[in-house]
Amino acid sequence: MAGWTTHTGQAIALPLENVDTDQLIPARFMSIPRSEGYGGHLLHDMRRNADGELDTAFPLNRWPEASILIARRNFGSGSSREAAVYALVDAGYRAVIAPSFGDIFAGNAVNNGLLPAQVSESEVERLISSVPTDLSVDLEACTVRIGGADVPFSLADTARTKLMNGWDDIDLTRAEAEHIKGYRDALMQARPWVWA
Amino acid sequence: MTTPQTLLDKLWTRHEIRRRADGASLLWVDRHLVHEGSHHGFAKIAARGLPVAEPDLTFAVVDHYAPVRDRSHIADPDIARMIRTLEENAKTHDVRAFGLHDARQGIVHVIGPEQGLTLPGLLVTCGDSHTSTHGALGALAFGIGATEVAHVLATQTVWQTKPRAMRITVDGSLMPGVTAKDIALNWIAKLGTDGARGHAVEYAGSTVRDLSVEARLTLCNLSIEGGARFGMVAPDTKVLEYVQGRPFAPKGQAWDRAIADWADLQTDDGASFDREAQFDASEIAPTVTWGTSPEQALPIDTTLPDPARLPEARADAARAALDYMGLTAGRPLEGTPVDQVFLGSCTNARIEDLRLAAAVLAGRKAKVPGQVSPGSALVRKQAEEEGLAEIFEQAGLDWSEAGCSLCVGMNGETVAPGKRCASSTNRNFRGRQGPGARTHLMSPAMVAAAAVTGTLTDARPLLEGRL
């Protein structure tokens, strides 16, 4: 995964709260291998009308070039399915801006280079009222730049460093092999029942 | 004097291998549970040519795609492939598996505790958000995504930033027929589905202490619906009694050492929490969701909300939810006709749940069709031995095999578009039980009552003299 520091792109809004991961990608698409791409299934049911046709008025259909999504509170709540993040990433999204995110979703997003930018409720409302618009996201400064003004976002330090460095946790952790082995040896002595 | 610690502090310290300057902890994982959905994680380690670091601490379970009717032949090739892939991955990596035809098969969060895989003091991860369930035994248990699944497979560790500590205290006596499910729906309705976001929730108070271990599993299971990735209850003698003698639980001398080791797994007096919330159990009524988020829940004897009277921020969501659910603002919740019922899932498909539902259904007929899917094959067997299966069948409900089934609709079972289902599951999201399905979450007693009357109904009168 490549690290990144700034991104400029078209922002659109999905002005809903509690957009859960079952909406982001319905369960029936989750048996697909990642190599086939998940972008076409992003918000699959929400972006279609009753006949299964794409609803041309739906923001994601209307502005297919968008790369920044703005939503209301508790975006990505629900299941731990990382496929919800794959769907966003494969559809070209680099950042989601919302007042709050589901904890597991936010972690999954960062693990895939997608920024979950937490912005105050009032600023989110202001951003929603100005879409579609071009926005710049700056990870270094933790700001969203809109029309010359900067809106701050919050993001855990751990998430920020990971996004900027494009860290791969498995490589990082393998460098900790000695620590892990030390812990494991001590655990085997102290709590042998762990190995059932 | 040492600073008083919370249960979370103690569990975290036990598993922290190292903490990075930016605050992330590298944690040791004692139990990694995988299921069919873990295929992404296995594919990721395969792409790097990495083995499973600790096959003996990894357990594979077939549940999400498990057919619950005929298991001799799986017609859908995708479903068959998902199950086969898990079983093959388990074999390749020498991981013990509870396969489709195993006598111990069942939902991962039911069989972990049932088999004694889940123990106090352990760190349990699984690529599933309801992993919080296992915290009911005093474990540090949380759901992880596929990248983390691959990481745990490859290293038996996980990077995690310590959540803030929150305590939900429930005191007082529950009314007969009111359950842990109602406690959970009640606090989520009050605090919101993001009410505990960023926190690990410890459940405490006299009501929680009085709950059975199975009821605590239900309570911790629903933590994630209130936004908490972790739920936990300090282990007490009930937990020790529950765990002792289970197949994977320590035995003999190891048991004695283990219980000595677990003795300090409780929050010290005077330890401080980042957040506290208190509830009075006696005020909790049987609770039912009316909308498309678990926070949209109300006591059964109330009326549906009127969006016009809600704060603007909630009004839109309420209007959209009522519309999707086919409900009218201001009408009583009780009496709403349902098309079918589902009793199952990792939330409410353990033996006590089935007993409670059977208490309502005994000698009565269901007015609507429904499925009962026990949480595990062993629960199923026990329910048959206790005569519960017969009660369900005589009532006219389908007595099926164990699995996630209609909780998530991955095994091909779905609720048809526009149909209303009274369900003992945990998510009433749009389309969760199938595209267009209308789900109402409630306790097993309330599901049974809905079956008997064909409507959303207060279960308490139907339970009179039966508890």
Ligand code: SF4
């Ligand atoms: S029963 Fe439902 S919530 Fe539980 S693990 Fe299965 S799909 Fe997830």
